[in-house]
Amino acid sequence: MKVTVFVRPKAGILDPQGEAVGGSLRTLGFAVGGARVGRLVDLEVDATTADEARFQVEQMCEQLLANPLIESFEIEIEREAAA
């Protein structure tokens, strides 16, 4: 089952990478307000149901993929064509 995890810096947490991106975009002439940079992980998970996949991926996020002190994560399970 294909799963995508989105990891973002929590609101209020300083995001120097995002500030650099925002500054560079404005230097290039683009009209942007804030920019925040996070990461995404596309995974192929061995699971038979979406619930099982979500449960497993939550464990992965807590143990490896996200730093819960400063990052929040979101899990998206890709619907297979008429599973």
Place this chain on the structure above:
Amino acid sequence: MKVTVFVRPKAGILDPQGEAVGGSLRTLGFAVGGARVGRLVDLEVDATTADEARFQVEQMCEQLLANPLIESFEIEIEREAAA
């Protein structure tokens, strides 16, 4: 207008970060196949229509946010509540 850009390594491009993540997850005992790591950028764009925002963000991706040789990007415009 809130826009999110998803940047992923193109298929066939080596992704050492993804391989490291996949290896670590398997070491932790998770049953995962491939893992690929990309990034996401949340932007606040000054634009009046979704089309205008998309056009601007495409320019941003080509000029700064993605490396077109090895990365593909996807743009998601967040629908404001009944704009």
